[in-house]
Amino acid sequence: MSGAARRLASGINGLIVAVGGVVALGLVTAIADQRRVRLDLTADRAATLSTELRTQLERIRADGRPLHLVAFSSQARDAEAAVRDRFARDLVRQLEQSGAAQTQFVDFDADRRTAESLGVDRYGTWVITLGDDRVDLAERDLFRHAGTRETRALQFLGESAVSGALSRLLTPRAPVLYALTGHGERRLDPRGGGDLPGLAAEVAQHGWEVRPLDLVRGSGAVGAPTVPDDADVVLSLGAQVALTPSEDAALLGFLARGGALAVFVDPGRPTPSCLARFGVMVGDGVVQDTRQIYPFDDRPWLDVAAHPLTAAITRDALAVVLASAAPVRPVEVPGVRYSPLLRTGRTGWVERGQERPATFDPPSDAAGPVDVAAAVQGGGPTGGRLVVVGDADVLTDAVLADGPGNPAFVMDALRWLIDADASAAPVGRVGRLRQIALTGAQLATLRLVLAVGWPLVPLGVAAALHLWRRSR
Amino acid sequence: MRPSTWRAAWAVYKNELRLLAVSWLGAVFLSAFWGLGGLFFLVGIGTTGEASLRPAVGNLAITLLFLVPMVTMRQLADEARSGTLELALTAPVSSPALLVGKWAAVVSLVGVGIAGSAPWLAVLWRFGEPDLGLAVAHLLGLWLVGGLCAAAGLFASSLTTESMVAGVLAVVLLLPTWLASAGRTVAPAVAQPWLDRIAVLERLRTLAIGGIDSGDLVWFACATIGWLFLAWRVLESRRWS
Numbered sequence: 188m189s190g191a192a193r194r195l196a197s198g199i200n201g202l203i204v205a206v207g208g209v210v211a212l213g214l215v216t217a218i219a220d221q222r223r224v225r226l227d228l229t230a231d232r233a234a235t236l237s238t239e240l241r242t243q244l245e246r247i248r249a250d251g252r253p254l255h256l257v258a259f260s261s262q263a264r265d266a267e268a269a270v271r272d273r274f275a276r277d278l279v280r281q282l283e284q285s286g287a288a289q290t291q292f293v294d295f296d297a298d299r300r301t302a303e304s305l306g307v308d309r310y311g312t313w314v315i316t317l318g319d320d321r322v323d324l325a326e327r328d329l330f331r332h333a334g335t336r337e338t339r340a341l342q343f344l345g346e347s348a349v350s351g352a353l354s355r356l357l358t359p360r361a362p363v364l365y366a367l368t369g370h371g372e373r374r375l376d377p378r379g380g381g382d383l384p385g386l387a388a389e390v391a392q393h394g395w396e397v398r399p400l401d402l403v404r405g406s407g408a409v410g411a412p413t414v415p416d417d418a419d420v421v422l423s424l425g426a427q428v429a430l431t432p433s434e435d436a437a438l439l440g441f442l443a444r445g446g447a448l449a450v451f452v453d454p455g456r457p458t459p460s461c462l463a464r465f466g467v468m469v470g471d472g473v474v475q476d477t478r479q480i481y482p483f484d485d486r487p488w489l490d491v492a493a494h495p496l497t498a499a500i501t502r503d504a505l506a507v508v509l510a511s512a513a514p515v516r517p518v519e520v521p522g523v524r525y526s527p528l529l530r531t532g533r534t535g536w537v538e539r540g541q542e543r544p545a546t547f548d549p550p551s552d553a554a555g556p557v558d559v560a561a562a563v564q565g566g567g568p569t570g571g572r573l574v575v576v577g578d579a580d581v582l583t584d585a586v587l588a589d590g591p592g593n594p595a596f597v598m599d600a601l602r603w604l605i606d607a608d609a610s611a612a613p614v615g616r617v618g619r620l621r622q623i624a625l626t627g628a629q630l631a632t633l634r635l636v637l638a639v640g641w642p643l644v645p646l647g648v649a650a651a652l653h654l655w656r657r658s659r
Numbered sequence: 660m661r662p663s664t665w666r667a668a669w670a671v672y673k674n675e676l677r678l679l680a681v682s683w684l685g686a687v688f689l690s691a692f693w694g695l696g697g698l699f700f701l702v703g704i705g706t707t708g709e710a711s712l713r714p715a716v717g718n719l720a721i722t723l724l725f726l727v728p729m730v731t732m733r734q735l736a737d738e739a740r741s742g743t744l745e746l747a748l749t750a751p752v753s754s755p756a757l758l759v760g761k762w763a764a765v766v767s768l769v770g771v772g773i774a775g776s777a778p779w780l781a782v783l784w785r786f787g788e789p790d791l792g793l794a795v796a797h798l799l800g801l802w803l804v805g806g807l808c809a810a811a812g813l814f815a816s817s818l819t820t821e822s823m824v825a826g827v828l829a830v831v832l833l834l835p836t837w838l839a840s841a842g843r844t845v846a847p848a849v850a851q852p853w854l855d856r857i858a859v860l861e862r863l864r865t866l867a868i869g870g871i872d873s874g875d876l877v878w879f880a881c882a883t884i885g886w887l888f889l890a891w892r893v894l895e896s897r898r899w900s
């Protein structure tokens with residue numbers, strides 16, 4: 188064999204071995220990708236999907252319909268955008284890895300076409316579709332700030348929100364919420380607009396169907412007022428005039444049948460008389476407290492009482508803010524269980540005078556602690572449920588957004604009312620940002636040490652070594 | 660490898676490590692690594708307020724793509740040009756031993772660089788509430804990237820006698836694995852799973868959130884072994900040419 192032929196044979200042989208080796212390694216990686224084993228090193232198991240979410244994903248697999256998730260980025264100008272997008276990307280990635288969903292993270296600014304095709308016009312929106320059904324999650328469903336002024340931190344509710352969305356997609360019937368009308372109530376319009384657009388969006392995103400309810404006109408000319416059979420919850424949103432006795436009777440009958448009623452009432456306004464017969468009443472005056480939400484003098488600092496409805500709010504240390512609240516107190520009725528939800532501390536009182544600033548003047552003013560929201564549960568298996576809040580302003584966009592725990596409080600109240608205690612607390616875990624706090628001076632010092640001083644160490648050692656060797 | 664091969668690899672490793680320790684190259688590498696890393700770290704915690712190495716490590720991984728080939732580019736190319744490679748290959752040092760020894764020395768240098776991130780961790784612990792497991796996962800990812808870059812750099816260095824060409828070639832060889840994630844968004848659907856398979860960033864995502872995925876570890880191991888294997892084939896072809 189000539190030298191050239193030998194080199195050619197050797198070259199071909201080498202090429203075959205090289206290609207064979209690379210193919211073998213490719214096969215090994217392919218097999219390893221099929222048989223993955225995962226280890227979570229984090230303290231709060233952030234690298235593992237929660238049990239609740241994995242359960243929902245199993246249900247999705249069993250359902251058989253394809254699950255798609257498109258997550259849009261946060262607004263880049265937002266100081267927290269990088270962290271929000273990071274949280275979002277991580278969860279999207281984990282969902283993709285679960286094999287139950289096809290996911291896509293979309294830069295809202297760079298890819299407007301995808302946003303337009305899905306009808307998305309807000310940063311940070313997530314679109315989840317299961318077959319033909321779709322649920323949108325707004326950024327406020329995914330993130331919130333929790334803690335006091337000193338400990339305020341961003342929380343990621345992605346697992347909880349996605350779990351909830353999947354649950355809604357898998358649930359055939361949406362719970363129906365009837366909003367009372369005809370007494371000057373604030374208007375809850377599910378199509379947007381109305382007096383409470385923020386609340387309307389919130390309940391829609393949580394899968395509720397909202398319908399107006401006029402007990403008098405809705406019952407027709409002959410029948411007595413009655414609550415529709417498909418009503419899960421009836422909502423009274425700050426009625427300005429009293430209900431008629433027949434309307435009161437209709438609500439009481441609804442509660443007696445195991446129905447659920449939520450009443451938000453402003454101070455000095457009439458309340459349905461059925462409340463007192465169900466173990467709760469709204470008193471005169473306005474609740475005040477020397478502990479106030481700065482800079483407002485009508486927003487007392489409220490303690491959250493232990494109750495299944497408030498479990499999530501308590502756990503996440505979310506503040507609930509009410510403005511100019513009326514006192515709520517129990518009425519002795521056999522067989523019903525009254526539980527306070529929100530109350531002032533001992534520094535609170537019921538102000539019945541007109542003086543400004545308000546001061547505690549016994550005996551006309553009643554001493555605290557004062558309840559401003561309560562839950563009442565009827566006895567027996569068909570016992571109705573009632574939530575009374577001494578403030579209807581809490582539902583307005585301004586106050587709803589002012590209290591970090593306000594949307595959670597309202598939505599958890601609705602969930603508790605339909606006996607969804609298990610879901611009253613957010614499903615899944617809350618991802619929290621592990622923060623670092625540095626002053627400007629500390630940062631400047633660290634910049635000097637870490638970006639200048641520390642990198643000079645190896646150069647200094649090398650220079651010393653060089654000089655030492657030269658001297659020898 | 661036979662015991663004698665391991666002994667030879669150990670001897671090569673010690674020699675390479677000594678050379679890196681006494682030369683300016685190792686010092687400049689560590690200085691650049693710690694300087695850039697410190698900068699990334701401070702910018703990261705400054706902009707996100709998060710007690711995590713993640714922003715620093717993410718950027719450092721990309722930095723390694725350029726820094727490591729600067730170290731490896733001389734290792735075989737210079738020896739081939741000066742003729743010492745032929746000497747080494749005729750001595751009782753097999754090609755795998757030579758490659759493993761040189762690769763391990765560079766990986767050790769990267770390891771020293773990673774160990775030098777201790778002051779960053781100290782800052783996190785002093786002023787924040789970091790997650791130790793998450794930090795370990797981040798540093799492990801960085802070390803895996805360092806090993807991969809070192810292997811690709813050695814392969815590039817085995818292909819040429821010009822060290823600068825070897826350095827540039829290593830970056831060119833590694834770039835597709837870095838750009839695959841970005842290319843995924845514009846690639847046709849049929850190509851996307853394949854891009855995911857070769858994308859380094861995709862393989863780092865689980866480590867980035869504090870998890871260790873056996874599939875990703877095997878991928879890094881196979882990719883590293885693959886580059887070293889190709890370098891071995893080049894050296895073998897040179898031995899017999």
